[in-house]
Amino acid sequence: MAETNISTLIDRIGEKLDGYKSAGLSSFVSSSFQSHSLPLLHIISRFQPEIPVYFLNTGFHFPETMAFRHVIADLMGLNIIDVASPVSKSGQRDDQGKFFFVNNPDHCCYLNKVLPMEPVIAQHDVWINGVRRDQTKFRATLLEEEPLADGKLRYHPMLDWTSKMIWEYRTEHNLPEHPLEAQGYLSIGCMPCTRSFQESTGARQGRWAGMSKEECGIQTEFVKAKA
Numbered sequence: 001m002a003e004t005n006i007s008t009l010i011d012r013i014g015e016k017l018d019g020y021k022s023a024g025l026s027s028f029v030s031s032s033f034q035s036h037s038l039p040l041l042h043i044i045s046r047f048q049p050e051i052p053v054y055f056l057n058t059g060f061h062f063p064e065t066m067a068f069r070h071v072i073a074d075l076m077g078l079n080i081i082d083v084a085s086p087v088s089k090s091g092q093r094d095d096q097g098k099f100f101f102v103n104n105p106d107h108c109c110y111l112n113k114v115l116p117m118e119p120v121i122a123q124h125d126v127w128i129n130g131v132r133r134d135q136t137k138f139r140a141t142l143l144e145e146e147p148l149a150d151g152k153l154r155y156h157p158m159l160d161w162t163s164k165m166i167w168e169y170r171t172e173h174n175l176p177e178h179p180l181e182a183q184g185y186l187s188i189g190c191m192p193c194t195r196s197f198q199e200s201t202g203a204r205q206g207r208w209a210g211m212s213k214e215e216c217g218i219q220t221e222f223v224k225a226k227a
């Protein structure tokens with residue numbers, strides 16, 4: 001898409017954020033701090049840097065990700081808040097003593113991603129989320145604004161951005177790269193569930209390799225809840 005169209009999309013994001021603020025709505029962003037997450041964070045820092053950015057600290061992240069979020073916070077002047085599961089790691093093992101991510105990753109994602117997100121959503125009105133249609137089949141079905149339960153809203157400002165547009169924005173603004181990208185990691189989540197490109201068959205396939213699972217639950221659980 002042409003650069004002018006990117007500018008138009010950015011203006012629209014600014015208008016949306018202004019609209020929520022003018023209406024007295026409280027917004028927050030969630031981010032996994034991957035390279036492709038940075039355009040949205042950068043755009044938010046240009047318009048409303050005070051909007052809190054929540055990071056789901058599962059306890060299973062790569063040390064590189066943990067360090068990178070501090071680099072980005074300093075670079076963009078963001079207000080990053082870690083949230084963690086209310087269930088301790090000792091309560092996240094099955095009968096054989098194995099962490100749930102080994103045999104039941106859906107439950108592990110529920111404990112570490114869905115559960116801790118619930119009180120965050122309850123505190124705010126608008127959840128800004130950087131999903132894109134070109135990432136998964138489920139994301140392709142989303143609307144720019146998705147109503148959630150209890151009158152909350154999820155706003156997807158990057159829905160129609162492509163990976164090429166993300167790359168163009170990153171290049172234009174000289175945004176840094178997640179340190180693991182250079183090692184072939186294109187979609188980076190928790191360590192146990194992430195594979196490098198060489199070990200998998202494509203960008204999203206780097207997550208939960210060998211399983212049909214494509215989503216961690218925070219994208220699907222809350223949107224489904226509106227029905």
Ligand code: SF4
Nearest residue numbers: 101105108109190193
């Ligand atoms: S991505 Fe893997 S380790 Fe992380 S919460 Fe989900 S199942 Fe657990």
